Amino acid sequence: MPIESLRLLLVEDNDLDAMFITRVFERATVIDAQIERASSLGEAFEKLGQSDFDIVLLDLGLPDSNGLQSIRAIRERTTSIPIVVQTGDDRIETGFAAIEAGAQDFLSKHDLKDHLLTRLTVHAILRQRQMLELQEASLRDSMTGIANRRCCDIEFKRRSEILSHDGVPFCVGIVDIDHFKSVNDSGGHDLGDRVIRQVARSLRDTCRPKDLVARIGGEEFAVIFSDTTIDELGSLQQKHRRAIEELESLTEEIKVTVSIGATCVLASDDNRSAFQRADSALYTAKKAGRNQCRIETAIRPAINGQIA
Structure with missing residues (x-):
């Protein structure tokens, strides 16, 4: 121009x-x-x-x-x-x-x-x-238009620095589309891509302005819940899960739901350790029957000590 x-x-x-x-x-x-x-x-x-x-x-x-x-x-x-x-x-x-x-x-x-x-x-x-x-293009997922893994890593680092310097808490979550293989098997990759874009839009639209949602691979997404305590995390997870559950079905055979695992980030965490705990909570949610939310709560004593 x-x-x-x-x-x-x-x-x-x-x-x-x-x-x-x-x-x-x-x-x-x-x-x-x-x-x-x-x-x-x-x-x-x-x-x-x-x-x-x-x-x-x-x-x-x-x-x-x-x-x-x-x-x-x-x-x-x-x-x-x-x-x-x-x-x-x-x-x-x-x-x-x-x-x-x-x-x-x-x-x-x-x-x-x-x-x-x-x-x-x-x-x-x-x-x-x-x-x-x-720079903007390098931080966006080309299929969905939302943030990509690199952008998520940058935001995690930024939030970690704020946590260390100012004590502002934040949490991370992993969102996984349930039974995604059956979506591809029944409708092909074109339907699978449409479902991924539909879920991405829902996550983006449901996020608070200060939060970040990113596609980190395949049918998996990450959410960074900024300025959020572990006690506030559950309601935010459920808001995302319900929004996706209420999406209009792309086909009569396919009803899209997600499982979400999340955790609060400790000052001692790096990207890997925090998301590993979120992934563990995600595994628990899927094992419980999918279309579920779970929080890794074993770190609550550490969080309480961090706040104190």
């Missing part, structure tokens, strides 16, 4: 440089740029918190920050906005270091020509968009 207009945050403490850059964009005939200026990194943070920008044009020499520190500080607050660095340092090593720190591109202040500055700005926005699209 071509870029005809953009909102640019200019982080520049030098009045003459800021005036020159503003005039460059005012003279541009192919793009309409709305520019807001910040004279310090602190002011830039305020503006980033107040408005949405398409790009940040960043001077590396600021009164309250210097060099690559400014790039990293902005990146800690936002990963989606592209950063183009302008610097009085002509060394190519400085430019490459800026890109490694999180900038999309760099430009020496001695090369601030009209066409070059506007071209770099537009290209940086387009590259950032493409990169974000690729």
Whole structure:
């Protein structure tokens, strides 16, 4: 998609440089740029918190920050906005270091020509968009459109860090479609794929906004229940199970149900140990007759100690 207009945050403490850059964009005939200026990194943070920008044009020499520190500080607050660095340092090593720190591109202040500055700005926005699209695609299951295993692993790690630092509990569950082999045997893989997509939609729609549902393989899904204690877990599991049980049948012969096993995550857990307990609870649910929910409760003493 071509870029005809953009909102640019200019982080520049030098009045003459800021005036020159503003005039460059005012003279541009192919793009309409709305520019807001910040004279310090602190002011830039305020503006980033107040408005949405398409790009940040960043001077590396600021009164309250210097060099690559400014790039990293902005990146800690936002990963989606592209950063183009302008610097009085002509060394190519400085430019490459800026890109490694999180900038999309760099430009020496001695090369601030009209066409070059506007071209770099537009290209940086387009590259950032493409990169974000690729990242998003790498975290999605191609069949169902929900999160994939990689996305689940990333979210588990993030939630584990929050648990360790702030003590916010979370739980994980594994959802398995009951008698899925018979679905494929009776209707072929096309029907099986339709059932998987139907269950994925139900899990996604039933999840709370802060939860994550992911397809982790075949007819198996994972759910990360954020900010959830073991006492709250059962009702959330049952909500998912009932929603799927009430789905409209794709054929008269097939009634879709799921079994769900879940557990609360301990601070000492890694991804593998937590999901192994959820898988054990899932096995118990299937052994009990399927279309069941089970929670691994053997860790309750450890959870109580963790809370205390």
